[in-house]
Amino acid sequence: MRSRRALAPRNPAKSRVRRGWHIRGKSPARKLEPRGGARPGRNTTRNQDMSWKRYGWMGLALLGAAGCGGESITDYQPVQMKAKLESFESCESLENYIEDTAVRQMRTSMERSKPSHNQGGWFGTPRLDTDAGAPVPVMEGGGASAPKDYTGTNNQVEGVDEADFVKNDGTRLFVLSGSKLYLHRSWPAAELRVESSLALEGWPRAMFLEGDRVVVFSRVDSMQQQRVGVSAMDVVECSPYASCGYGYGPIHTKVTTVDVANLSEPRVTGELYLPGDYHDARMAGGSVRLVLRDQFRWPEGLRWWPQYSEELYEDQGKLEKEIDRLMDANEGVLRARTIADWLPESQRKRSDGTMETVGYDCRDFHRTNAPTQLGFVTVASLDLSAPTEKAPGRTTVVTEPGEVYATADSIYLSTRHWWSWLDSGQTDHTYVHKLALREPGRADYVASGTVEGHLLNQFSMDEHQGVLRVATTIATRVFDFTRPWGRIETTNRITTYVEKGGRLELKGKSEELAKGERIYSARFLGNKGYVVTFRQVDPLFTFDLSDPARPRKVGELKVPGFSSYIHPVGDTHLLTIGMHVPEDGSWQGRAVKLSLFDVSDLANPRERFTQTVGTTYGWSEALYEHKAFNYFPAKGLVAIPFVDSSPGSSDYWSSFVSDLRVFRVDTAAGFSSMGSVSLSDLYRTVNEPQWSYTWSPVVRRSVMADDYVYAISDAGVRVSHLGNLTTPLATAQFQPTP
Numbered sequence: 001m002r003s004r005r006a007l008a009p010r011n012p013a014k015s016r017v018r019r020g021w022h023i024r025g026k027s028p029a030r031k032l033e034p035r036g037g038a039r040p041g042r043n044t045t046r047n048q049d050m051s052w053k054r055y056g057w058m059g060l061a062l063l064g065a066a067g068c069g070g071e072s073i074t075d076y077q078p079v080q081m082k083a084k085l086e087s088f089e090s091c092e093s094l095e096n097y098i099e100d101t102a103v104r105q106m107r108t109s110m111e112r113s114k115p116s117h118n119q120g121g122w123f124g125t126p127r128l129d130t131d132a133g134a135p136v137p138v139m140e141g142g143g144a145s146a147p148k149d150y151t152g153t154n155n156q157v158e159g160v161d162e163a164d165f166v167k168n169d170g171t172r173l174f175v176l177s178g179s180k181l182y183l184h185r186s187w188p189a190a191e192l193r194v195e196s197s198l199a200l201e202g203w204p205r206a207m208f209l210e211g212d213r214v215v216v217f218s219r220v221d222s223m224q225q226q227r228v229g230v231s232a233m234d235v236v237e238c239s240p241y242a243s244c245g246y247g248y249g250p251i252h253t254k255v256t257t258v259d260v261a262n263l264s265e266p267r268v269t270g271e272l273y274l275p276g277d278y279h280d281a282r283m284a285g286g287s288v289r290l291v292l293r294d295q296f297r298w299p300e301g302l303r304w305w306p307q308y309s310e311e312l313y314e315d316q317g318k319l320e321k322e323i324d325r326l327m328d329a330n331e332g333v334l335r336a337r338t339i340a341d342w343l344p345e346s347q348r349k350r351s352d353g354t355m356e357t358v359g360y361d362c363r364d365f366h367r368t369n370a371p372t373q374l375g376f377v378t379v380a381s382l383d384l385s386a387p388t389e390k391a392p393g394r395t396t397v398v399t400e401p402g403e404v405y406a407t408a409d410s411i412y413l414s415t416r417h418w419w420s421w422l423d424s425g426q427t428d429h430t431y432v433h434k435l436a437l438r439e440p441g442r443a444d445y446v447a448s449g450t451v452e453g454h455l456l457n458q459f460s461m462d463e464h465q466g467v468l469r470v471a472t473t474i475a476t477r478v479f480d481f482t483r484p485w486g487r488i489e490t491t492n493r494i495t496t497y498v499e500k501g502g503r504l505e506l507k508g509k510s511e512e513l514a515k516g517e518r519i520y521s522a523r524f525l526g527n528k529g530y531v532v533t534f535r536q537v538d539p540l541f542t543f544d545l546s547d548p549a550r551p552r553k554v555g556e557l558k559v560p561g562f563s564s565y566i567h568p569v570g571d572t573h574l575l576t577i578g579m580h581v582p583e584d585g586s587w588q589g590r591a592v593k594l595s596l597f598d599v600s601d602l603a604n605p606r607e608r609f610t611q612t613v614g615t616t617y618g619w620s621e622a623l624y625e626h627k628a629f630n631y632f633p634a635k636g637l638v639a640i641p642f643v644d645s646s647p648g649s650s651d652y653w654s655s656f657v658s659d660l661r662v663f664r665v666d667t668a669a670g671f672s673s674m675g676s677v678s679l680s681d682l683y684r685t686v687n688e689p690q691w692s693y694t695w696s697p698v699v700r701r702s703v704m705a706d707d708y709v710y711a712i713s714d715a716g717v718r719v720s721h722l723g724n725l726t727t728p729l730a731t732a733q734f735q736p737t738p
Helices: 091-112 316-335 680-685
Strands: 085-087 166-168 172-177 180-185 193-199 203-210 213-220 252-259 267-275 277-284 287-295 346-349 355-358 365-368 375-383 393-397 404-406 410-416 429-436 444-452 461-464 467-478 487-500 503-509 518-525 528-534 537-544 552-560 562-569 573-580 591-598 606-613 630-632 637-645 656-666 670-678 699-705 708-713 716-721 724-733
Touching: 085 444, 091 316, 166 203, 166 699, 172 203, 180 203, 193 724, 203 277, 213 277, 252 287, 267 287, 267 375, 277 404, 287 410, 375 410, 404 461, 410 461, 429 467, 444 467, 444 487, 467 518, 467 528, 487 518, 487 528, 518 573, 528 562, 528 573, 537 562, 552 606, 573 606, 591 637, 591 670, 606 670, 630 699, 637 699, 656 680, 656 699, 656 708, 670 708, 670 716
Parallel strands: 365 393, 444 503, 518 562, 670 724
Antiparallel strands: 085 365, 166 172, 172 180, 180 193, 203 213, 213 252, 252 267, 267 346, 277 287, 287 375, 346 355, 375 393, 404 410, 410 429, 429 444, 461 467, 467 487, 487 503, 518 528, 528 537, 537 552, 562 573, 573 591, 591 606, 630 637, 637 656, 656 670, 699 708, 708 716, 716 724
């Protein structure tokens, strides 16, 4: 979407391009000229850079614009109620859009740094206040050639696999730890062992297992790549197609295909580098859909604040003129770049070890007509028959990333609306874009919609019989004379959408729920929906969604604390994990809690059973990562990774607990503890100095197969029998990698 200002004509010599594929070129700088006259809703005095993504609040950021020569031209950019994506007709139009938007963001940021534009002080940040809450042993390990039943990744949608750092097929177990892929023989359970390991470049994040092929996605920060046609010995320190800048290089995701037919000799069969960081991935119907996120990289040479001098900083007028001069200089730097500078290319390793560039088509890039931040979100479609041998189909949206939801036929991408400042009475909104997965090698844009509020996570979206259901928390700024920046009020709602004529049109919406609270978990199951909000108590709301035009709240139950993940147990019960929180909100008495809800009568949901786990200091990754939650319906078991400590102990390592807690779940009898598989001894042999952001020995995942339970961490894998979980049958230990 063009700004509402008139843009000066672009110099045609800026870039020498032909339709689709780019050709490198240079050009003089061009300024973004303001349009005269006042505009309604103009606001240049407020400042806010705190993000709801990080703090559980709404994202408030800059997208207005500021003009040249010191004249403020910050725009009020209303919510786009008819959101859509538009593909770029050429690389020149794509380049123009990137640079125009970058200039707007740069100028807005620097305008806000002026003393006259910051009521809270030059370096002050206004505070957002919100009323929303925060906060019998068996020594033989199975004699059959394979288990009868076993668990895999906890996927949201049946038939759509989600990438994770652990994958298994009942007899083989694959784990990414540090920079290595570990290949295990996992059955019979008592014979668990590491058959081999494979060192991988960068930081392996997640993988898929399909037959005898493992596809690994790794983050590579500074690519040690070779230029096309150069020998393998001629290595460049940073990417050959973008500046490293500020001591870091562009982030790439490396796709490595590994043949694992022989567990003792894994063989790399393909390597592909794609620009952007790993964000998410799905696999269905013979295709992998890899979602990449790439933050906008400001070029070297930009200056965001004048060099200090006492004379300059004592004269506000001079200081602001110097800021204006820097803005003009920065714009010159931005306009001088080319499309090749902005957009890194993909590379594929040839059989001789040299690198081959994989080009892109600028027409596969899309812009939204709604106000959003700069960034790149790419859906790369990889054919499983040759995931790294063929150039992937790529669909890129020039926007910031958000939540991802996928079925076998569609993928939905969300991104938030960005205000220059959220004024009194305004609410936050989210744009949702639907891509069709009709072809294995492509993701085609279908429709967009505008949703009031913001999404918690991927479970906030669900598609059923052609209807998209969305659960959102809606944040509104309201005037409050006791608070200089006002305050944020929240409410919650479920809305439904249907695809029609290139749009996701609003079909129906529920009543507003739980004002002053925010959504902590949501789940849609067929014609039913469940939402949990929280402030001091945990209301579980039940919905009848059989009529998409009238999503109805039919039941409500309040219990202390909150549930952060909801899992179905048959058609009549919900198994949840969350935190027990005393009604007075005190810290003492808090604990990780499992709950079993009877929802056979939607109008009267009941919390039948609860199970607290550990002490006030306990925590589980399953509270915020559904893949860490492992429910085994064949045996009626649930396993969660758990960490805890005993306060007051003088020996940290002895008091620290890291294990896998296992419970039997019965809808008639409730929870019964089966014990735990501990890996605390690995803490005592691999102490903290060897830990890192990418390597930690805490238990994070589990696998259950027949009567055996496997606890998995970066330090290794341990298996025990259900009859005596505390006595391991076998342990496969890993070593920290530098």
